[in-house]
Amino acid sequence: MAAGNYMRMWGVEPVMLCNQHLLGEHVEMHMFAGCLRKGMSLKGYYRNKLVCARSIKKRHDELAAEMIARGMKHKSPLEELVLPGDYEYGEIDIEVNIRELSRRCPDCRKQLDSTL
Numbered sequence: 001m002a003a004g005n006y007m008r009m010w011g012v013e014p015v016m017l018c019n020q021h022l023l024g025e026h027v028e029m030h031m032f033a034g035c036l037r038k039g040m041s042l043k044g045y046y047r048n049k050l051v052c053a054r055s056i057k058k059r060h061d062e063l064a065a066e067m068i069a070r071g072m073k074h075k076s077p078l079e080e081l082v083l084p085g086d087y088e089y090g091e092i093d094i095e096v097n098i099r100e101l102s103r104r105c106p107d108c109r110k111q112l113d114s115t116l
């Protein structure tokens with residue numbers, strides 16, 4: 001995670017991410033899961049549409065599958081998260097994320113621009 005950037009679930013097709021963003025988002029899914037297990041609030045992330053707590057496990061598994069497809073090692077399975085029924089989950093805006101990633105990262109931009 002680059003200094004000054006918040007953790008973020010990009011949510012775009014994993015195949016579109018450059019290696020750096022693929023690995024980065026994968027680590028951040030583990031960090032989000034760790035926060036939730038410790039009972040920390042992700043409200044600030046929800047407010048900025050940076051994560052959907054309900055999707056963390058699914059997203060982690062998609063990213064891990066893409067890592068393996070690229071010949072990377074993945075040795076950090078993520079256990080299912082159990083959240084209370086009335087839990088606020090948050091949501092992400094994939095259109096915004098595609099634009100933001102494309103703006104930030106020339107390597108991601110190459111793949112993402114075709115989807116804009």
Ligand SMILES: [Zn+2]
Pocket residue numbers: 026030060064074075076077078
């Ligand atoms: Zn993992």
Ligand SMILES: [Zn+2]
Pocket residue numbers: 017018019020021105106107108109
């Ligand atoms: Zn990138």
